[in-house]
Amino acid sequence: AEPATGSQALDEVKIGGLGSSRPRVEDARFIRGRGNYVEDVTLPGMLHMEILRSPLAHARIKSIDTSAAWAIPGVKLVLTGEMAAQRNLAWMPTLSYDTQAVLATDKVRFQGQEVACVVAEDPYIAKDACDAIVVEYEALPPIVNPEQAVAPGAPLIRDDKAGQADNVAYQWEVGDKDGTDAAFAQADVVSKLRLHYPRSHPSPIENCGAVADFNNATGKLTVYLTSQAPHIVRAAVALIAELPEHLIRIISPDVGGGFGNKVPVYPGYVCAILCSILTAKPVKWIEDNTGNLSSTGFGRDMYLDSEMALTNDGKILAVRYHATTDQGAFYADAQPTKFKIGLVHSSFACYDVPVGHITAQGMYTNKAPGGVAYRCSFRVTEAMFFQERMMQAAADDLGMDQAEFRRRNLVRDDQFPYRTPFGFLTDSGQYLKCLQVGLDAIGYDDFLVEQAEARKQGRLLGIGISTMTEPLGAGNSREYDILGIKMFDSAELRVHPTGKAVLKIGAQTQGQGHETTFAQIVTHELGIPATDIVVEHGDTDHTPFGMGTYASRSTPVAGAATAMVARKIRAKARKLAAHLLEVSEEDVEWELGRFFVRGAESRGVTIQECAMAAYSNMPDGMEPGLENNAYYDPPNLTWPFACYIATVEVDPETGVWDVLRFVGVDDCGVRINPMIVEGQIMGGLTEAYAISNMQFQTYDVDGNLVGANYMDYLLPTAWETPGFELHEVVTPSPHHPIGAKGVGECAAVGGPAAYVNAVMDALRPTGVRNIDMPLLPDRVWHAAHTGQDVS
Ligand code: CDP
Structure with missing residues (x-):
């Protein structure tokens, strides 16, 4: 910006400019x-839609009898996949060039899949009518993890896809294999780690929903939709429903949280639109909690097999890893076209790592589809968690202090712009300074003394560090598009x-x-x-x-x-x-x-x-x-940096761990509104705490979802959430017009490793190397008492 040169310039902070913590006007x-949320939208003559979902994870549909549903007074429409197919709408494209069933015609492929829907005068009638639909299923063996998906004789989940002979959704590779192999041959120490980042759910307070209003006089379709990306939805609706784009209007009123869950186009939206076209009335669909948790985009569910090549004095020579993602029944992530596993290759961007190689594979399973970017830039959360867990494991293998190990490998200020081992160009940063601010704030050296004393008394204290830079602000249009539309x-x-x-x-x-x-x-x-x-x-x-x-x-x-x-x-x-x-x-x-x-x-x-x-x-x-x-059209991504440090005490009798202190140092460049930035960081650290401590969605052997309601899938309250001590460092982005970098997700991305590293540090005397998240008391207790890893 032009500098203020005169003497009568206004006081920027006073008038609410950059650096002003003005209260939120909303x-x-x-x-x-x-x-004004979608649920608040009421239109004249509006009807209500409910969805019938599959109780089984994998089954052939033998028949659907809707006659009893039609007979219920107040029912206006019962829609099946067969009827949708007549309009070429039984299937729709996903944002990853796959297809997804709108309403099942041949098979159901996960528990909670949409099978039919009913439109009625009120939502209760619609729900009763859903219960009156009789579906005859022939159960098929379900596949509930990637290992089963590739086992010999595994049933083919996506038999709808021509040429699909196995359960592999995608394969991808990046980096320099030969260079990496050569570096490993030179290594003094090779550190290895296997991890799983569990399936978690963005769980916005407001579930998905839509009011579709097709006006058959004007041909105009208006859809009120709780969406993070209304313009993408308009383009998608034009393509899927073959409606003219200038006659489609998407209105996203107030949105009660998204976290990545409200980027995709879901079957419920397509059904509501089709039902409005067929009834020529406005149709409202509001999803319930179980519907949201069991059928909409989850996050993570990724496995990692990793190796790091090191010198004895703590220099990283190379990294290589294989990542496996569990995609569920449809490959439905929203992510840039070029990158099949999001930006997982942004891992190790903050360290001076000469060479690396990543291979990745996605698997179809009989679980809900997703793998969405839950509060992150396309699988960056998994990348940074794996990176920081590997960093701690490597420091342990070297017998080196974890702060010192990071110090020896962090990119220095004079190395920017810095080319990462997987091809990104990071823009700016003061990584060592951020680490030092964090270490000083937590009182690192004093804590190590306290920890050693406590260990003598059988108390388990731990300190965990997570340092990372992440790519925020896709794209530039050369590299980033979704379904071909450039990300400007x-x-x-x-x-x-x-x-x-x-x-x-x-x-x-x-x-x-x-x-x-x-x-x-x-x-x-x-x-x-x-x-x-x-x-x-x-x-x-x-x-x-x-x-x-x-x-x-x-x-x-x-x-x-x-x-x-x-x-x-x-x-x-x-x-x-x-x-x-x-x-x-x-x-x-x-x-x-x-x-x-x-x-x-x-x-x-x-x-x-x-x-x-x-x-x-x-x-x-x-x-x-x-x-x-x-x-x-941004010339580059912005690269904020964060250093999160947690101290914890693990109770060896119960496996419960308490956060003693948590320090966060964020450098997101110029802060527009410091109060809002701090709020974003605290929210992210709270989500990170929940994921590391209490939250995951899992499936039993039959493909039944455990975690389909908020009694099983826990959301943290103020009572459990630790307090956060926040600090800032400011390195403006050299290419952003006001020097700002993104910040909304940094804490959710970098936070989990700080908590887990702290608990692992506390357990170091027991010889335990890894417990997969969530670190529930029984898992921690088991590890502490057996000295065995828990996966
Ligand atoms: O895309 P999203 O809004 O989720 O994330 P963001 O761009 O990082 O912004 C989150 C909030 O923090 C917005 O209200 C931003 O304007 C604000 N912010 C800020 O005040 N200063 C920054 N350097 C970055 C974000």
């Missing part, structure tokens, strides 16, 4: 119960005659506070107070095209577009200022909120006066108005 409606973003800015402004963005908030922070970027660029700017999003008829909000890409991409459009507005305002001040444009200087004449500071005009002139007093030949838009 909270005014949320805390008064005036939010956009902003449109309208400044009204009185200097009040409306900013429209293609991103979509789900709780991150974009209405607050995106106004702050405009304030920074134009000096218009943030309270005079309203931010609009989530309506495809009224906002410019954008790829949506996930992977912490809003600030890096749409935030950059916002700065760029504000600069276009300022360029035009400068011409207006020159006209008003009767000087040439070259003689006009800018300070925050005001243009003035060079050498005559007191002669100036405010941005508001320029805005009025744009509508009332423009120079001859100038187009009236003060509006513009910008599409931003």
Whole structure:
């Protein structure tokens, strides 16, 4: 941004610009119960839809009898896969170039799969009618893990796909195999680790839902949808339902959390749209908790076999690993086309690792589809967890202090831009400084003394470190697309005659506070107070095209577009200022909120006066108005860095572990709203705690989901959640217009390894090397008492 040069520049923080912790403007409606969620949308003549789901994990459908359901008064439509097939809608494409059943026709492939749906006058009738549908199944053997999927004689799950002879969904490879093998041949020490990152669920408070309203007079389809990416949904609906895109309007009103769960297009949405077309009435579908937990995009479920080549003095020579993902019945991740296992190869980006090689394979199983980027940039969470667990195991194998081992391998400040072993180019950072701030804050050396003393008394204290940089802000359009659509973003800015402004963005908030922070970027660029700017999003008829909000890409991409459009507005305002001040444009200087004449500071005009002139007093030949838009294609991802350190005490009698202290140091470049940034970090560390401590979804041998309700799948409350002590380091991104890097997911990505490393450190005297998450008391107790790893 242009520096403020005059003496009358506004105080940026006071008017709500960068660095201001202005309170969240959206909270005014949320805390008064005036939010507007899909459930709140009621249209005249609206009908209600419910879905019948499969009780079995794998079964052939022999027959479906809907006659009893049709006979229930108030039922308007009973839709089966066969009926959907008549409109070519029994199957739909996924965001990973696979197909997914909308309503099952041939087989059911996971428990909870959509089999039929009913539309009725109210949701209770619809639910009763679902129960009245009689489906005859012929059970097939279920496959509930990748090992079973490749076992000889395993039943073929995706027999619907021509040419699919096994249960492999994809294979992928990156890095330098020969170079890596050569480095391993030179190693003094080879450290090995096997891990599983369990299936977890984003579990937003608001489940999925839609109100589809097809107007058969105008041909216009309006869908109210709780989505993180309304523009992608519009394009997908146009392609799937073969409807003209200009007659589709997707409105995402307030969204009660997304965390990656609300990026995909789900069968329920397609059914609601089809039911509205068939009944010519608005149709509302609101998913229940079990529906959300059992059928929508889960996160993780990845296995890792890893090796690290090391010198005796603690230098990493190479890494190699094989990752196996359990995709469920359909390969339905939303991720950039080129990268079959997301950005897992961003692992080891913060360490100076000369060479590496990754192989990956995804498996179909009889489980719900997903593998979505749950609060992360496409499997980056798994990557960073594996990386940091490997770092700790390697330090242990070397008999080296874990902080010192990281210090010897972290990329130094003078190495940027730094090419990672798997081809990324990281932009900037002060990794060693962040680590030191964290170590000082936790009192590392003192803790080691305390730990040694405690061990003498049989007490198990541990300290865990997690340091990582992650790629936030896909894309650039050369490398990143979803279904061929490039991952740029956009902003449109309208400044009204009185200097009040409306900013429209293609991103979509789900709780991150974009209405607050995106106004702050405009304030920074134009000096218009943030309270005079309203931010609009989530309506495809009224906002410019954008790829949506996930992977912490809003600030890096749409935030950059916002700065760029504000600069276009300022360029035009400068011409207006020159006209008003009767000087040439070259003689006009800018300070925050005001243009003035060079050498005559007191002669100036405010941005508001320029805005009025744009509508009332423009120079001859100038187009009236003060509006513009910008599409931003980022030159690179932004690379924030984080250092998380936990101290814990494990109770050897019960296996329960308590967090004693937790220190977080985040460097996300320039912070737009420090309060919101801290809130994002605390939320992420809470989710990380839940995953490491209490949360996972598992399936029994028959493919029944354990964790299909919130009695089994635990959400942390304030009571369990530890307190967090947060610190900051600021290294601006060199390529982002305001130097900001993404932050929304850093803590969820880097947090789990800090907790697990701390518990493993506490258990080191027992010889235990790994316990797979979640670190439930029985697992920890078992490990502590047997000295055996628990997987
Ligand atoms: O894409 P998403 O909004 O989930 O993630 P983000 O871009 O990292 O932003 C999360 C929230 O933190 C937004 O309200 C951002 O504007 C804010 N933020 C900030 O104030 N400063 C930063 N350097 C990064 C994000």
